Amino acid sequence: MSEAKSAESRPYHHGDLRxxxxxxxxxxxxxxxxxxxxxxxxxxxxxxxxxxxYHHFKDKAELLDAVAHEGWELLDGAMAAAKxxxxxxxxxxxxxxxxxxxxxxxxxxxxxxxDAARDKEALPIDMQNGEKESAYCKVRDTxxxxxxxxxxxxxxxxxxxxxxxxxxxLAEMAGFRQFDQLKASLGGERPFLExxxxxxxLFPQHTPR
Amino acid sequence: MSEAKSAESRPYHHGDLRxxxxxxxxxxxxxxxxxxxxxxxxxxxxxxxxxxxYHHFKDKAELLDAVAHEGWELLDGAMAAAKxxxxxxxxxxxxxxxxxxxxxxxxxxxxxxxDAARDKEALPIDMQNGEKESAYCKVRDTxxxxxxxxxxxxxxxxxxxxxxxxxxxLAEMAGFRQFDQLKASLGGERPFLExxxxxxxLFPQHTPR
DNA sequence: AAGATATCTGTACGGCGCTTAGATATGAAA
DNA sequence: TTTCATATCTAAGCGCCGTACAGATATCTT
Numbered sequence: 043m044s045e046a047k048s049a050e051s052r053p054y055h056h057g058d059l060r061x062x063x064x065x066x067x068x069x070x071x072x073x074x075x076x077x078x079x080x081x082x083x084x085x086x087x088x089x090x091x092x093x094x095x096y097h098h099f100k101d102k103a104e105l106l107d108a109v110a111h112e113g114w115e116l117l118d119g120a121m122a123a124a125k126x127x128x129x130x131x132x133x134x135x136x137x138x139x140x141x142x143x144x145x146x147x148x149x150x151x152x153x154x155x156x157d158a159a160r161d162k163e164a165l166p167i168d169m170q171n172g173e174k175e176s177a178y179c180k181v182r183d184t185x186x187x188x189x190x191x192x193x194x195x196x197x198x199x200x201x202x203x204x205x206x207x208x209x210x211x212l213a214e215m216a217g218f219r220q221f222d223q224l225k226a227s228l229g230g231e232r233p234f235l236e237x238x239x240x241x242x243x244l245f246p247q248h249t250p251r
Numbered sequence: 252m253s254e255a256k257s258a259e260s261r262p263y264h265h266g267d268l269r270x271x272x273x274x275x276x277x278x279x280x281x282x283x284x285x286x287x288x289x290x291x292x293x294x295x296x297x298x299x300x301x302x303x304x305y306h307h308f309k310d311k312a313e314l315l316d317a318v319a320h321e322g323w324e325l326l327d328g329a330m331a332a333a334k335x336x337x338x339x340x341x342x343x344x345x346x347x348x349x350x351x352x353x354x355x356x357x358x359x360x361x362x363x364x365x366d367a368a369r370d371k372e373a374l375p376i377d378m379q380n381g382e383k384e385s386a387y388c389k390v391r392d393t394x395x396x397x398x399x400x401x402x403x404x405x406x407x408x409x410x411x412x413x414x415x416x417x418x419x420x421l422a423e424m425a426g427f428r429q430f431d432q433l434k435a436s437l438g439g440e441r442p443f444l445e446x447x448x449x450x451x452x453l454f455p456q457h458t459p460r
Numbered sequence: 461a462a463g464a465t466a467t468c469t470g471t472a473c474g475g476c477g478c479t480t481a482g483a484t485a486t487g488a489a490a
Numbered sequence: 491t492t493t494c495a496t497a498t499c500t501a502a503g504c505g506c507c508g509t510a511c512a513g514a515t516a517t518c519t520t
Contacts, residue, residue: 091469200446
Protein backbone atom coordinates (compact mmCIF):
# COMPACT_ATOMS: atom_id res chain seq x y z
CA MET A 43 0.00 0.00 0.00
CA SER A 44 1.40 3.36 -1.00
CA GLU A 45 1.88 6.21 1.45
CA ALA A 46 1.64 9.23 -0.84
CA LYS A 47 1.97 11.85 1.90
CA SER A 48 2.98 14.71 -0.36
CA ALA A 49 3.53 18.32 0.59
CA GLU A 50 0.22 19.75 -0.59
CA SER A 51 -1.92 17.32 1.42
CA ARG A 52 -0.65 17.25 4.97
CA PRO A 53 -3.78 17.08 7.10
CA TYR A 54 -4.32 17.96 10.69
CA HIS A 55 -4.64 15.43 13.43
CA HIS A 56 -4.18 11.97 12.13
CA GLY A 57 -1.76 12.63 9.36
CA ASP A 58 -3.89 11.33 6.56
CA LEU A 59 -6.98 9.66 7.87
CA ARG A 60 -8.57 9.39 4.45
CA UNK A 61 -5.66 7.30 3.23
CA UNK A 62 -5.62 5.31 6.45
CA UNK A 63 -9.32 4.55 6.14
CA UNK A 64 -9.05 3.29 2.59
CA UNK A 65 -6.08 1.14 3.57
CA UNK A 66 -7.96 -0.19 6.59
CA UNK A 67 -10.93 -0.98 4.36
CA UNK A 68 -8.76 -2.89 1.93
CA UNK A 69 -7.13 -4.78 4.78
CA UNK A 70 -10.53 -5.75 6.18
CA UNK A 71 -11.79 -6.63 2.73
CA UNK A 72 -8.95 -9.02 2.10
CA UNK A 73 -9.11 -10.56 5.56
CA UNK A 74 -12.84 -10.83 6.18
CA UNK A 75 -14.61 -10.36 2.88
CA UNK A 76 -17.06 -7.74 1.66
CA UNK A 77 -19.74 -8.49 4.25
CA UNK A 78 -17.37 -7.43 7.03
CA UNK A 79 -16.80 -4.04 5.47
CA UNK A 80 -18.83 -1.84 7.81
CA UNK A 81 -17.97 1.79 8.29
CA UNK A 82 -17.62 1.21 12.01
CA UNK A 83 -15.29 -1.73 11.48
CA UNK A 84 -13.15 0.36 9.16
CA UNK A 85 -12.99 3.16 11.73
CA UNK A 86 -12.12 0.63 14.41
CA UNK A 87 -9.38 -0.84 12.23
CA UNK A 88 -7.99 2.64 11.67
CA UNK A 89 -8.19 3.44 15.37
CA UNK A 90 -10.68 6.31 15.22
CA UNK A 91 -14.23 6.90 16.39
CA UNK A 92 -17.20 5.74 14.30
CA UNK A 93 -17.98 9.33 13.30
CA UNK A 94 -14.50 10.29 12.16
CA UNK A 95 -14.84 8.92 8.59
CA TYR A 96 -17.67 11.36 7.93
CA HIS A 97 -15.17 14.20 7.75
CA HIS A 98 -13.55 12.54 4.75
CA PHE A 99 -16.41 10.69 3.07
CA LYS A 100 -20.01 11.75 2.62
CA ASP A 101 -21.22 8.28 3.53
CA LYS A 102 -20.29 4.63 3.40
CA ALA A 103 -20.85 4.43 -0.34
CA GLU A 104 -18.24 7.14 -0.92
CA LEU A 105 -15.67 5.22 1.10
CA LEU A 106 -16.38 2.07 -0.89
CA ASP A 107 -16.10 4.16 -4.01
CA ALA A 108 -12.58 5.16 -3.04
CA VAL A 109 -11.72 1.51 -2.45
CA ALA A 110 -13.22 0.57 -5.79
CA HIS A 111 -11.23 3.31 -7.51
CA GLU A 112 -7.99 1.79 -6.27
CA GLY A 113 -9.23 -1.55 -7.50
CA TRP A 114 -9.68 -0.23 -11.02
CA GLU A 115 -6.20 1.24 -10.91
CA LEU A 116 -4.80 -2.11 -9.83
CA LEU A 117 -6.67 -3.78 -12.68
CA ASP A 118 -5.29 -1.26 -15.17
CA GLY A 119 -1.79 -2.02 -13.92
CA ALA A 120 -2.24 -5.77 -14.11
CA MET A 121 -3.51 -5.56 -17.65
CA ALA A 122 -0.78 -3.17 -18.70
CA ALA A 123 1.77 -5.67 -17.44
CA ALA A 124 0.04 -8.51 -19.25
CA LYS A 125 -0.04 -6.59 -22.50
CA UNK A 126 3.62 -5.71 -22.23
CA UNK A 127 4.59 -9.31 -21.52
CA UNK A 128 2.72 -10.86 -24.46
CA UNK A 129 3.62 -10.90 -28.10
CA UNK A 130 1.60 -10.42 -31.25
CA UNK A 131 -1.65 -12.33 -31.62
CA UNK A 132 -1.51 -13.63 -28.06
CA UNK A 133 -1.81 -10.16 -26.61
CA UNK A 134 -5.57 -10.20 -26.57
CA UNK A 135 -5.96 -13.52 -24.84
CA UNK A 136 -3.22 -12.48 -22.42
CA UNK A 137 -5.35 -9.46 -21.51
CA UNK A 138 -8.36 -11.69 -21.00
CA UNK A 139 -6.46 -14.10 -18.80
CA UNK A 140 -5.02 -11.23 -16.80
CA UNK A 141 -8.50 -9.84 -16.26
CA UNK A 142 -9.92 -13.11 -15.03
CA UNK A 143 -6.93 -13.79 -12.82
CA UNK A 144 -7.26 -10.36 -11.24
CA UNK A 145 -10.87 -11.14 -10.39
CA UNK A 146 -9.91 -14.56 -9.04
CA UNK A 147 -7.06 -13.21 -6.91
CA UNK A 148 -9.04 -10.24 -5.58
CA UNK A 149 -12.60 -11.52 -5.39
CA UNK A 150 -13.77 -9.19 -2.66
CA UNK A 151 -12.22 -6.15 -4.28
CA UNK A 152 -13.63 -7.14 -7.65
CA UNK A 153 -17.07 -7.36 -6.08
CA UNK A 154 -16.77 -3.94 -4.50
CA UNK A 155 -15.65 -2.51 -7.83
CA UNK A 156 -18.71 -3.71 -9.71
CA ASP A 157 -21.13 -3.04 -6.85
CA ALA A 158 -20.01 0.57 -6.79
CA ALA A 159 -20.23 0.78 -10.56
CA ARG A 160 -23.76 -0.60 -10.58
CA ASP A 161 -24.84 1.91 -7.95
CA LYS A 162 -23.78 4.71 -10.26
CA GLU A 163 -24.85 2.83 -13.38
CA ALA A 164 -21.48 3.68 -14.85
CA LEU A 165 -18.24 1.82 -15.22
CA PRO A 166 -15.31 4.00 -14.16
CA ILE A 167 -13.52 3.37 -17.43
CA ASP A 168 -12.47 6.02 -19.87
CA MET A 169 -13.66 5.07 -23.30
CA GLN A 170 -11.51 7.82 -24.76
CA ASN A 171 -7.78 7.35 -24.64
CA GLY A 172 -6.41 9.54 -21.89
CA GLU A 173 -3.13 10.18 -20.21
CA LYS A 174 -3.32 6.99 -18.23
CA GLU A 175 -4.89 4.48 -20.53
CA SER A 176 -7.73 2.50 -19.00
CA ALA A 177 -7.85 -1.27 -19.24
CA TYR A 178 -10.79 -0.91 -21.61
CA CYS A 179 -8.71 1.18 -24.01
CA LYS A 180 -5.89 -1.32 -23.78
CA VAL A 181 -8.23 -3.99 -25.06
CA ARG A 182 -9.42 -1.77 -27.90
CA ASP A 183 -5.92 -0.72 -28.87
CA THR A 184 -4.80 -4.32 -28.88
CA UNK A 185 -7.61 -5.17 -31.27
CA UNK A 186 -6.34 -2.51 -33.65
CA UNK A 187 -2.81 -3.81 -33.29
CA UNK A 188 -4.09 -7.25 -34.24
CA UNK A 189 -5.69 -5.98 -37.41
CA UNK A 190 -9.08 -4.49 -36.53
CA UNK A 191 -10.00 -1.52 -38.67
CA UNK A 192 -9.64 1.58 -36.48
CA UNK A 193 -11.80 3.65 -38.78
CA UNK A 194 -14.79 1.35 -38.29
CA UNK A 195 -15.42 2.99 -34.96
CA UNK A 196 -18.74 1.44 -34.09
CA UNK A 197 -17.54 -2.01 -34.95
CA UNK A 198 -14.36 -1.55 -32.98
CA UNK A 199 -16.30 -0.39 -29.96
CA UNK A 200 -18.64 -3.36 -30.22
CA UNK A 201 -15.74 -5.77 -30.43
CA UNK A 202 -14.17 -4.21 -27.36
CA UNK A 203 -17.40 -4.42 -25.41
CA UNK A 204 -17.83 -8.02 -26.49
CA UNK A 205 -14.37 -8.83 -25.19
CA UNK A 206 -15.10 -7.07 -21.93
CA UNK A 207 -18.35 -9.00 -21.55
CA UNK A 208 -16.51 -12.24 -22.17
CA UNK A 209 -13.88 -11.39 -19.57
CA UNK A 210 -16.36 -10.29 -16.96
CA UNK A 211 -18.69 -13.19 -17.61
CA LEU A 212 -15.91 -15.71 -17.35
CA ALA A 213 -14.51 -13.98 -14.27
CA GLU A 214 -17.82 -14.44 -12.50
CA MET A 215 -18.40 -17.99 -13.71
CA ALA A 216 -14.94 -19.29 -12.98
CA GLY A 217 -15.57 -19.11 -9.25
CA PHE A 218 -18.44 -21.58 -9.23
CA ARG A 219 -17.89 -25.15 -8.16
CA GLN A 220 -20.06 -26.33 -11.02
CA PHE A 221 -17.05 -26.36 -13.29
CA ASP A 222 -14.49 -27.93 -10.98
CA GLN A 223 -14.70 -31.29 -12.67
CA LEU A 224 -14.30 -29.78 -16.11
CA LYS A 225 -11.33 -27.73 -14.93
CA ALA A 226 -9.70 -30.82 -13.54
CA SER A 227 -10.24 -32.78 -16.73
CA LEU A 228 -8.52 -30.00 -18.66
CA GLY A 229 -5.55 -29.96 -16.32
CA GLY A 230 -6.24 -26.94 -14.15
CA GLU A 231 -7.81 -23.53 -14.10
CA ARG A 232 -5.64 -21.81 -16.67
CA PRO A 233 -6.27 -24.35 -19.43
CA PHE A 234 -9.95 -24.04 -18.62
CA LEU A 235 -9.87 -20.26 -18.95
CA GLU A 236 -7.95 -20.45 -22.20
CA UNK A 237 -10.33 -23.03 -23.58
CA UNK A 238 -13.41 -20.95 -22.82
CA UNK A 239 -11.80 -17.87 -24.32
CA UNK A 240 -10.98 -19.86 -27.41
CA UNK A 241 -14.64 -20.68 -27.79
CA UNK A 242 -15.48 -17.00 -27.69
CA UNK A 243 -14.56 -16.10 -31.25
CA LEU A 244 -12.55 -13.09 -30.17
CA PHE A 245 -9.45 -14.87 -29.15
CA PRO A 246 -7.00 -16.68 -31.35
CA GLN A 247 -6.24 -20.32 -30.81
CA HIS A 248 -3.12 -19.85 -28.81
CA THR A 249 -0.56 -22.16 -27.39
CA PRO A 250 -0.79 -22.62 -23.63
CA ARG A 251 2.53 -21.51 -22.28
CA MET B 252 -47.64 -16.14 -8.33
CA SER B 253 -48.74 -19.67 -7.69
CA GLU B 254 -50.69 -20.69 -4.62
CA ALA B 255 -49.76 -24.35 -4.30
CA LYS B 256 -51.76 -24.99 -1.16
CA SER B 257 -52.02 -28.74 -1.49
CA ALA B 258 -53.38 -31.21 1.01
CA GLU B 259 -50.09 -32.28 2.54
CA SER B 260 -48.94 -28.73 3.32
CA ARG B 261 -51.73 -26.89 5.06
CA PRO B 262 -50.10 -24.97 7.86
CA TYR B 263 -51.51 -23.65 11.04
CA HIS B 264 -52.09 -20.02 11.73
CA HIS B 265 -51.37 -17.95 8.70
CA GLY B 266 -52.31 -20.37 6.01
CA ASP B 267 -48.97 -20.45 4.26
CA LEU B 268 -46.61 -17.91 5.72
CA ARG B 269 -43.63 -19.28 3.88
CA UNK B 270 -45.31 -18.61 0.55
CA UNK B 271 -46.54 -15.23 1.75
CA UNK B 272 -43.02 -14.24 2.83
CA UNK B 273 -41.45 -15.13 -0.49
CA UNK B 274 -44.18 -13.23 -2.30
CA UNK B 275 -43.73 -10.25 -0.01
CA UNK B 276 -40.00 -10.35 -0.63
CA UNK B 277 -40.48 -10.36 -4.38
CA UNK B 278 -42.96 -7.50 -4.11
CA UNK B 279 -40.48 -5.46 -2.07
CA UNK B 280 -37.65 -6.38 -4.39
CA UNK B 281 -39.51 -5.13 -7.42
CA UNK B 282 -40.74 -1.98 -5.71
CA UNK B 283 -37.71 -0.89 -3.69
CA UNK B 284 -34.72 -2.80 -4.98
CA UNK B 285 -32.39 -5.27 -3.31
CA UNK B 286 -31.12 -2.90 -0.63
CA UNK B 287 -34.64 -2.64 0.81
CA UNK B 288 -34.89 -6.40 1.25
CA UNK B 289 -34.50 -6.68 5.00
CA UNK B 290 -36.02 -9.58 6.88
CA UNK B 291 -37.93 -7.15 9.05
CA UNK B 292 -39.31 -5.31 6.04
CA UNK B 293 -40.45 -8.58 4.50
CA UNK B 294 -42.17 -9.56 7.74
CA UNK B 295 -43.81 -6.13 7.88
CA UNK B 296 -44.99 -6.47 4.28
CA UNK B 297 -46.45 -9.88 5.10
CA UNK B 298 -48.10 -8.53 8.24
CA UNK B 299 -46.28 -10.63 10.83
CA UNK B 300 -43.81 -9.99 13.61
CA UNK B 301 -40.07 -9.70 12.87
CA UNK B 302 -39.40 -13.10 14.42
CA UNK B 303 -42.06 -15.03 12.55
CA UNK B 304 -39.95 -15.76 9.45
CA TYR B 305 -37.50 -17.75 11.56
CA HIS B 306 -40.02 -20.56 11.83
CA HIS B 307 -39.84 -21.02 8.05
CA PHE B 308 -36.29 -20.00 7.17
CA LYS B 309 -33.09 -20.63 9.09
CA ASP B 310 -31.93 -17.09 8.44
CA LYS B 311 -32.15 -14.25 5.97
CA ALA B 312 -29.92 -15.99 3.46
CA GLU B 313 -32.33 -18.92 3.30
CA LEU B 314 -35.23 -16.61 2.53
CA LEU B 315 -33.23 -14.93 -0.23
CA ASP B 316 -32.36 -18.37 -1.48
CA ALA B 317 -36.02 -19.18 -1.87
CA VAL B 318 -36.54 -15.95 -3.78
CA ALA B 319 -33.53 -16.71 -5.96
CA HIS B 320 -34.88 -20.20 -6.66
CA GLU B 321 -38.07 -18.73 -8.08
CA GLY B 322 -35.94 -16.40 -10.16
CA TRP B 323 -34.11 -19.32 -11.76
CA GLU B 324 -37.41 -20.98 -12.50
CA LEU B 325 -38.65 -17.81 -14.16
CA LEU B 326 -35.47 -17.65 -16.21
CA ASP B 327 -35.89 -21.27 -17.28
CA GLY B 328 -39.40 -20.46 -18.41
CA ALA B 329 -38.39 -17.36 -20.33
CA MET B 330 -35.68 -19.23 -22.16
CA ALA B 331 -37.93 -22.18 -22.91
CA ALA B 332 -40.38 -19.78 -24.51
CA ALA B 333 -37.62 -18.09 -26.50
CA LYS B 334 -36.31 -21.41 -27.76
CA UNK B 335 -39.76 -22.53 -28.79
CA UNK B 336 -40.43 -19.29 -30.64
CA UNK B 337 -37.23 -19.26 -32.68
CA UNK B 338 -36.32 -21.30 -35.71
CA UNK B 339 -33.14 -23.06 -36.77
CA UNK B 340 -29.87 -21.22 -36.53
CA UNK B 341 -31.47 -18.25 -34.78
CA UNK B 342 -32.36 -20.33 -31.76
CA UNK B 343 -29.08 -19.74 -30.02
CA UNK B 344 -29.09 -15.99 -30.38
CA UNK B 345 -32.74 -15.98 -29.34
CA UNK B 346 -31.72 -17.72 -26.13
CA UNK B 347 -29.01 -15.15 -25.55
CA UNK B 348 -31.34 -12.25 -26.14
CA UNK B 349 -33.95 -13.80 -23.85
CA UNK B 350 -31.34 -14.20 -21.12
CA UNK B 351 -30.21 -10.60 -21.31
CA UNK B 352 -33.76 -9.30 -21.48
CA UNK B 353 -34.68 -11.28 -18.39
CA UNK B 354 -31.81 -9.66 -16.53
CA UNK B 355 -32.78 -6.22 -17.83
CA UNK B 356 -36.44 -6.65 -16.90
CA UNK B 357 -35.75 -8.16 -13.47
CA UNK B 358 -32.54 -6.47 -12.39
CA UNK B 359 -33.10 -6.81 -8.65
CA UNK B 360 -34.14 -10.43 -8.91
CA UNK B 361 -31.22 -11.19 -11.19
CA UNK B 362 -28.90 -9.68 -8.59
CA UNK B 363 -30.38 -11.76 -5.79
CA UNK B 364 -30.04 -14.87 -7.93
CA UNK B 365 -26.32 -14.42 -8.50
CA ASP B 366 -25.62 -13.13 -4.98
CA ALA B 367 -27.15 -16.27 -3.54
CA ALA B 368 -25.23 -18.41 -6.03
CA ARG B 369 -21.94 -16.77 -5.12
CA ASP B 370 -22.56 -17.32 -1.43
CA LYS B 371 -22.85 -21.03 -2.09
CA GLU B 372 -20.19 -20.97 -4.79
CA ALA B 373 -22.59 -22.93 -6.94
CA LEU B 374 -24.96 -22.03 -9.72
CA PRO B 375 -28.34 -23.71 -9.17
CA ILE B 376 -28.30 -25.16 -12.65
CA ASP B 377 -28.45 -28.81 -13.48
CA MET B 378 -25.70 -29.67 -15.88
CA GLN B 379 -27.27 -33.04 -16.48
CA ASN B 380 -30.52 -33.13 -18.37
CA GLY B 381 -33.29 -33.73 -15.90
CA GLU B 382 -37.04 -33.84 -15.87
CA LYS B 383 -37.33 -30.09 -16.04
CA GLU B 384 -34.55 -28.98 -18.28
CA SER B 385 -32.51 -26.09 -16.92
CA ALA B 386 -31.75 -23.04 -19.02
CA TYR B 387 -28.14 -24.16 -19.15
CA CYS B 388 -29.13 -27.48 -20.72
CA LYS B 389 -31.35 -25.66 -23.19
CA VAL B 390 -28.32 -23.77 -24.42
CA ARG B 391 -26.28 -26.95 -24.72
CA ASP B 392 -29.04 -28.85 -26.48
CA THR B 393 -29.50 -26.00 -28.91
CA UNK B 394 -25.84 -26.14 -29.76
CA UNK B 395 -26.20 -29.80 -30.63
CA UNK B 396 -29.27 -29.06 -32.71
CA UNK B 397 -27.23 -26.50 -34.62
CA UNK B 398 -24.56 -29.02 -35.45
CA UNK B 399 -22.20 -29.29 -32.52
CA UNK B 400 -20.82 -32.78 -32.02
CA UNK B 401 -22.59 -34.26 -28.97
CA UNK B 402 -19.91 -36.90 -28.51
CA UNK B 403 -17.20 -34.28 -27.99
CA UNK B 404 -18.45 -33.79 -24.47
CA UNK B 405 -15.72 -31.56 -23.12
CA UNK B 406 -15.87 -29.30 -26.13
CA UNK B 407 -19.64 -29.11 -25.93
CA UNK B 408 -19.50 -28.20 -22.27
CA UNK B 409 -16.91 -25.54 -22.96
CA UNK B 410 -19.01 -24.03 -25.72
CA UNK B 411 -22.03 -23.93 -23.44
CA UNK B 412 -20.07 -22.27 -20.67
CA UNK B 413 -18.68 -19.76 -23.13
CA UNK B 414 -22.19 -18.90 -24.25
CA UNK B 415 -23.33 -18.55 -20.66
CA UNK B 416 -20.38 -16.27 -19.89
CA UNK B 417 -21.25 -14.15 -22.90
CA UNK B 418 -24.87 -13.85 -21.80
CA UNK B 419 -24.07 -13.06 -18.21
CA UNK B 420 -21.32 -10.62 -19.11
CA LEU B 421 -23.52 -8.78 -21.55
CA ALA B 422 -26.42 -8.80 -19.10
CA GLU B 423 -24.29 -7.03 -16.53
CA MET B 424 -22.70 -4.62 -18.98
CA ALA B 425 -25.88 -3.63 -20.77
CA GLY B 426 -27.08 -1.72 -17.71
CA PHE B 427 -24.23 0.76 -17.69
CA ARG B 428 -24.70 4.24 -19.07
CA GLN B 429 -21.31 4.03 -20.71
CA PHE B 430 -22.87 2.42 -23.73
CA ASP B 431 -25.97 4.58 -24.11
CA GLN B 432 -24.51 6.55 -26.99
CA LEU B 433 -23.48 3.42 -28.83
CA LYS B 434 -26.91 1.88 -28.29
CA ALA B 435 -28.55 4.98 -29.69
CA SER B 436 -26.33 5.01 -32.74
CA LEU B 437 -27.31 1.42 -33.44
CA GLY B 438 -31.00 2.18 -33.15
CA GLY B 439 -31.85 0.92 -29.69
CA GLU B 440 -31.00 -1.70 -27.12
CA ARG B 441 -31.92 -4.80 -29.04
CA PRO B 442 -29.73 -4.07 -32.07
CA PHE B 443 -26.95 -3.35 -29.63
CA LEU B 444 -27.40 -6.69 -27.91
CA GLU B 445 -27.51 -8.54 -31.20
CA UNK B 446 -24.42 -6.74 -32.43
CA UNK B 447 -22.40 -7.63 -29.35
CA UNK B 448 -23.54 -11.25 -29.54
CA UNK B 449 -22.51 -11.34 -33.16
CA UNK B 450 -19.03 -10.30 -32.14
CA UNK B 451 -18.89 -13.18 -29.68
CA UNK B 452 -18.30 -15.91 -32.26
CA LEU B 453 -21.05 -18.08 -30.81
CA PHE B 454 -24.02 -16.62 -32.56
CA PRO B 455 -25.17 -16.60 -36.16
CA GLN B 456 -24.60 -13.91 -38.63
CA HIS B 457 -21.52 -15.98 -38.99
CA THR B 458 -21.04 -19.69 -38.60
CA PRO B 459 -20.50 -21.24 -35.19
CA ARG B 460 -17.30 -23.21 -35.30
C1' DA C 461 -2.13 36.34 20.43
C1' DA C 462 -6.74 35.45 18.64
C1' DG C 463 -10.12 34.01 15.97
C1' DA C 464 -11.61 30.93 12.25
C1' DT C 465 -11.66 26.42 10.65
C1' DA C 466 -10.77 21.65 10.11
C1' DT C 467 -10.63 17.41 12.59
C1' DC C 468 -11.99 14.12 15.90
C1' DT C 469 -14.80 12.21 20.16
C1' DG C 470 -19.00 11.10 22.70
C1' DT C 471 -23.48 10.27 22.56
C1' DA C 472 -27.72 9.15 20.65
C1' DC C 473 -31.43 7.47 17.30
C1' DG C 474 -33.71 4.21 14.59
C1' DG C 475 -33.19 -0.02 11.91
C1' DC C 476 -31.03 -4.32 11.29
C1' DG C 477 -30.31 -9.82 12.05
C1' DC C 478 -31.17 -12.88 15.39
C1' DT C 479 -32.31 -15.11 20.12
C1' DT C 480 -35.20 -16.29 23.81
C1' DA C 481 -39.35 -16.84 26.51
C1' DG C 482 -43.94 -17.13 26.52
C1' DA C 483 -48.56 -17.12 24.38
C1' DT C 484 -51.75 -19.46 21.17
C1' DA C 485 -53.55 -22.37 17.76
C1' DT C 486 -53.55 -26.97 15.77
C1' DG C 487 -53.36 -32.18 15.28
C1' DA C 488 -52.99 -36.57 17.69
C1' DA C 489 -53.81 -39.57 21.51
C1' DA C 490 -56.50 -40.73 25.42
C1' DT D 491 -64.00 -34.74 24.38
C1' DT D 492 -60.39 -33.83 26.96
C1' DT D 493 -55.42 -33.79 27.16
C1' DC D 494 -51.11 -33.07 25.61
C1' DA D 495 -47.36 -32.45 22.47
C1' DT D 496 -46.08 -29.64 18.82
C1' DA D 497 -46.08 -26.11 15.42
C1' DT D 498 -46.67 -21.29 14.94
C1' DC D 499 -46.53 -16.63 16.18
C1' DT D 500 -45.65 -12.33 19.41
C1' DA D 501 -43.02 -9.42 22.63
C1' DA D 502 -38.93 -8.05 24.25
C1' DG D 503 -34.18 -7.56 24.02
C1' DC D 504 -29.06 -7.99 22.48
C1' DG D 505 -25.34 -6.19 19.86
C1' DC D 506 -24.25 -4.20 15.52
C1' DC D 507 -25.10 -1.05 11.88
C1' DG D 508 -25.25 3.84 9.33
C1' DT D 509 -25.68 8.39 10.46
C1' DA D 510 -26.49 12.96 12.90
C1' DC D 511 -25.10 16.44 16.14
C1' DA D 512 -22.89 18.87 19.85
C1' DG D 513 -18.75 19.82 21.84
C1' DA D 514 -13.73 19.34 22.44
C1' DT D 515 -9.18 19.94 20.32
C1' DA D 516 -5.66 20.77 17.11
C1' DT D 517 -4.11 23.37 13.14
C1' DC D 518 -4.03 27.31 9.92
C1' DT D 519 -4.46 32.41 9.19
C1' DT D 520 -3.95 36.92 10.52
